[in-house]
Amino acid sequence: MIHEVDEALRRLVRDEALGEPAVEVSFEAPTKDWAARRNAPTVNLYLYDIREDMQRRQRGLVNAYDAEGAVTARYAPPRHVKLSYLLTAWTQRPEDEHRLLSNLLTGIIRHEALPPAMLTGSLAALGLPVPLSVALPPPQDRSFADVWTALGGELKPSLDVVVSSPLDAARRVAAGPPATEGMRITVGDDEPVGHLVPPDAARDGAPPRVAMVRRRTHR
Structure with a gap:
């Protein structure tokens, strides 16, 4: 599921937000060593936090019906997992980085969810919306300065991109035949x-x- 969100974000950033194929998209940790190795304008999407979206958790079981309307099974509804990405732009000049960040913010903020055409694998099979947010205040239990400190780098302008991805709980209970x-x-x-x-x-x-x-x- 995480790699499918990565791919959808890559396509959203490269094809819609930027429209510049010359800009690379990387998911590596933006450490000092990584920054020293890059040799082209780059947008970095670093996944720094994974946690369940408790506001979207549903209780109980959902019925599955056959063509005649009889209950054939009961299954747990999908859970949602919040994937938080630190989005940064890397070029030779701060002005160019700010321009890229502006384009990224404008291109992403128009979407309330990942576009369905960009979903693949299990995300596409579930057929559920994949909510998306950008530039919201971080939770009180973490700060971007702490993330940069952990990476060993200097604080850099960034956007916080959060995807609430549905995840199939894979828990199903077979239903017995109806009493007739x-x-x-x-x-x-x-x-x-x-x-x-x-x-x-x-x-x-x-x-x-x-x-x-x-x-x-x-x-």
């Missing part, structure tokens, strides 16, 4: 309620029985 025989409910004038008794509980070949409980009505 061996049960009977009768309703009389005195409003009895029938408690169902399966046919194997009947004795001596007696038909399926119904335990009746009368419900009193206060007038």
Whole structure:
């Protein structure tokens, strides 16, 4: 799933946000050694945080139906995982980096989700939106300065790109066949309620029985 988000972001950055094939797109950690090795204008998308999107978690199971409308299985709804990328531009001049960042911000902010045409593999198979945000304030438990300190580099202008990617929980429970025989409910004038008794509980070949409980009505 992560590599599929990487590929979608690569296409979004290169084909839509920039439109400049001469600019490289890298997912390597932007350390000092990496910066010294590059020899062309580069946009770096560094994945620095992975955590579940708790606001999108759903409880319970979802029914799967066949062509006749019968329940065939129950499965857990997909989870969502927030993938946070540090987006930076690397050129020889700060002015060019700022121009690239401006184009990236303009090209990404117009999308509330990754374009469906750019999704592949399991993301495309799920058929669910993949929410996308850019330049939002980071959570209180982390800061970009801490990320740069961990990378051993100097603080650099950057954009925070967050993708909330659905992930198939792969938990399914088979459903038994619907009960169609061996049960009977009768309703009389005195409003009895029938408690169902399966046919194997009947004795001596007696038909399926119904335990009746009368419900009193206060007038």
